[in-house]
Amino acid sequence: MGTGENDQALRKILDMTRLISVAVLLLHFYRECYGAFVAWHLASGLTDRLMVNVVATGLFSSFLNPKLISLVFLMIALIGVKGRKDEKQTWKTAVLYIATGLILFLTSYLALSVKEKAQTVALAYMALTGSGYLLILSGGTMLSRIIRDRLAGDIFNRDQETFPQEERLLENEFSVNLPTTYVLKGKIRNGWINLINLFRALVVLGSPGSGKSYFIIRHVITQHIRKGFAMFVYDFKMPDLAVIAYNTWLKYKKDYEVQPKFYSINFDDLSRSHRCNPLDPSAMLDLTDAVESARTILLGLNREWIKKQGDFFVESPINFLTAIIWYLRKYKDGKFCTLPHVIELMQADYDSLFTLLGTQKEIDLLINPFISAYKRDAVEQLEGQIASAKITMARIASPQLYYVLSGNEFTLDINDPAAPKIVCMGNNPQKIQVYGAVLSLFTNRLLKIINQKNKLKCSLVFDEFPTLTTDIIPTISTGRSNLISTTLGIQDASQLRKDYGREQADVIMNIVGNMAVGQVSGDTAKLVSEKIGRIMQERESLSINRNDTSISRSRQLEAAVPPSRIAALSSGEFVGLVADNPDCKIELKAYHGEIVNDHEALKKEIDSYKPLPEIKKINPAVVERNYLDIKKDIKNIIELEMERLLSDPSLSHLIIRKR
Structure with a gap:
């Protein structure tokens, strides 16, 4: 702890150091401009004898020695300077002063080569050197007055609201892996969202246009079919997801042990619909x-x-x-x-x-x-x-x-190992109430039939899940042991509460193990922020009074991704949590990043897609x-x-x- 005596002693030492710096510089002027000092009648026998003794020490063995020694003592003096803090003071101004001062201080010798009167040359040299010295002194003083407010340029606190994320690719026979980029302390890094245990269910939240289908759901469909899953897809806007499933099936159906069959239910286009x-x-x-x-x-x-x-x-x-x-x-x-x-x-x-x-x-x-x-x-x-x-x-x-x-024409036991199926059922946004009820009957019957032992691994994908009245809770709770993966696309938790009631909606939101959340707001954003948790963040407070300006720093736990940030996510930017396995632990379960899609490759792939086949003329x-x-x-x-x-x-x- 500092005392008044210590501060006073420090000031005396700094004053003495600064005085030594000035004295060395004045001796340098006296030696190099001796003719001018004689003309000005400022030379005397005493100063000459003093100068002879100083020269004998080797201080003036070269022209730059005394200037550099003076500069070193000045720097030592500036290190201990504690100027009154000024929030408007900037590094740029201080560095400019010091750089200009150094240039003048070190290049002023050029004035000595000018062919003029000795007095004129001496005045010019001392003026340039002195100006450089004063600029260095001013710049150094400015440095001590700068407030090192590391958060001043981060008005939205984005740098503090970053945290380490999983950068390893963790893949298994059931996983869905999504490459991401994320920001950590101002630097962009590459990471992975490793959904290695989708049997604990995945809920994908996001307002319309946030990228639920394009960035996540389509990859669940393609990667699971590639890995040999039976599949059920509820396509709210038929045939968007059904076309993806159909073309992926065409590409990978030969890789299955028993080649699956593809079926679709489409009430609007009977020629492309099977009967069930x-x-x-x-x-x-x-x-x-x-x-x-x-x-x-x-x-x-x-x-x-x-x-x-x-x-x-x-x-x-x-x-x-x-x-x-x-x-x-x-x-x-x-x-x-x-x-x-x-x-x-x-x-x-x-x-x-x-x-x-x-x-x-x-x-x-x-x-x-x-x-x-x-x-x-x-x-x-x-x-x-x-x-x-x-x-x-x-x-x-x-x-x-x-x-x-x-x-x-087909039964709903999609995960029968002897006859696996990929089934797509489509709704129509203009006929939600009628089609949704019938499709809810299909899905409820399917969920009960498939949730049995010794069946093929299967993936259930529900786009706009709240448009169905399906009791999904037993499947999420017990389907894990029967290798049933469940993906639920939901716009907002309030939408789920509206259609299912608060109690059932809260159960669904709380029992899922994986969560991917795009832009949402309100209570949903608060819920997600609380699930992700808090991280240690630095806080700074600025105090200004008549005598002093100071800054205080502290560390405290704050939300890793606050609700306001979730409400302002861009399309393709997601936050969330992943679940792990006992044999594959994931320490960094939380993530906040942008999912990387190869847009050009996906566009070419989509352009090459074949439409759903016409089953028969109706x-x-x-x-x-x-x-x-x-x-x-x-x-x-x-x-x-x-x-x-x-x-x-x-x-x-x-x-x-x-x-």
């Missing part, structure tokens, strides 16, 4: 499968019901639809168990409908409340229970949907005939069953007629 029955009876093993299917389709068509599950007027339609699905599943071993047949059977009159449903003992508990209300003539209650389901399901009663949903008459055949099937079922019951006295009691 999401209520395939072979995969509907018990009543709970029917319950899940009914819940999925109704919640998909009525998104507000998601937040009201458990209410009487939500559960009643679900039970009603469940009963119809299970009846068709049991009738003739599921020959007519398709969603179009379910919709048509729902429209039957109550006498016939309840009579048919009453023949299946497994659904007695489900339909008894409806039959009781019907017999008691509780029309308002019955319509409240059933009409919402009938009206809702009528939205998807179109010939095009009936055509796709009533066929059975005649509108065929679609219409299929639509009418389904209606006819239901009519025949009702007529045959009613006739069977009427002709058998032991079954006639099952016939329900309103009194």
Whole structure:
């Protein structure tokens, strides 16, 4: 700790050093300009004898020696100078003063070669040398007044909000690896986002245009197909991602042990769509499968019901639809168990409908409340229970949907080792509510079928996941052991909360192990910033008063990527976290960088893509005939069953007629 005595002693030493520097310079002037000093009557015997003694020491053995010695003492004196800090003082000005002073101080000898009077030459030499000396003194003093504010030029604190990131390429048979560039303390470095364990799920967040599909999702598709994954792709804007999957499949399908087949579902272009029955009876093993299917389709068509599950007027339609699905599943071993047949059977009159449903003992508990209300003539209650389901399901009663949903060209067991598949299903932003509900049914059935032991590794990719009503949580939680990779594309966490409710949305956001976040704002940005955590950052504070200006530095933990930075990310710039494996630890899990895409190569690749193939020519008459055949099937079922019951006295009691 400094004391007043120490400061006073230091000042005396500095003053003495500066005085020695000036004295040496004056002796140099006296010797080199002796003739001028004589002319000015400033020479004396005393000074001459003193000069002779000094010369004898060797100080003036060369012309530059005394000047350099004077300069050295001046530098020593300047080292200990503590000038009053000035925030406006800059290095540039101080260095300019010192450089100019050195030039004048060291080149002033040229004035001695001028052929003029001795007095004139001496004055010119001493003026130039003295000016140089004073400029060096002023520049050195300025250096001591400069505030070393290392953060002054970093007004957004970008240099402090950087941290070391993974620069190794860590690859395995399941990984997706994305090259990046990132900034560390002002220097651009190369790194890698190593998604080595996507079985712990990946959520890709970002507002429209942030680059979710172009920079991340497309690479998940291409790298996983290249590594032999079965795949399901939900393509919100069909066929953007489907084309990528199809062409990658064409390129790498021969590398699979069993060559996979490619299937697509496209409700807008039937010629490029395969047909698939999401209520395939072979995969509907018990009543709970029917319950899940009914819940999925109704919640998909009525998104507000998601937040009201458990209410009487939500559960009643679900039970009603469940009963119809299970009846068709049991009738003739599921020959007519398709969603179009379910919709048509729902429209039957109550006498016939309840009579048919009453023949299946497994659904007695489900339909008894409806039959009781019907017999008691509780029309308002019955319509409240059933009409919402009938009206809702009528939205998807179109010939095009009936055509796709009533066929059975492939099954949803995409990860069957003996018959792997790559399946793409497309939505249409203009028809989200209708198509989304049907596709939700497909995805829910698929998730239950594939989540089994001893299956092929498979990758699930959902673009704009909130447009589906899919219960993805069990798959994320338990699918890891069954080699199921899940990628969810979401614009914002608030979008997920809006469609799924806060509790379910928070569970999804919290259980995923990998996160890639582009430009988002609000609560989502805060959530991501907290997940990434804090780093040690330097802080500086500037204090100015009448007598002194000082700067204080401290170190404290601050957000590595604050919400404001996340809200201002550029397209292709992502922050996030990666999950690791027990056998491959990743210490630097957090990242903040720009994903490197070879835009020219990707453009050429996209230009060379083949469109989705035309599967068959579709005649509108065929679609219409299929639509009418389904209606006819239901009519025949009702007529045959009613006739069977009427002709058998032991079954006639099952016939329900309103009194």
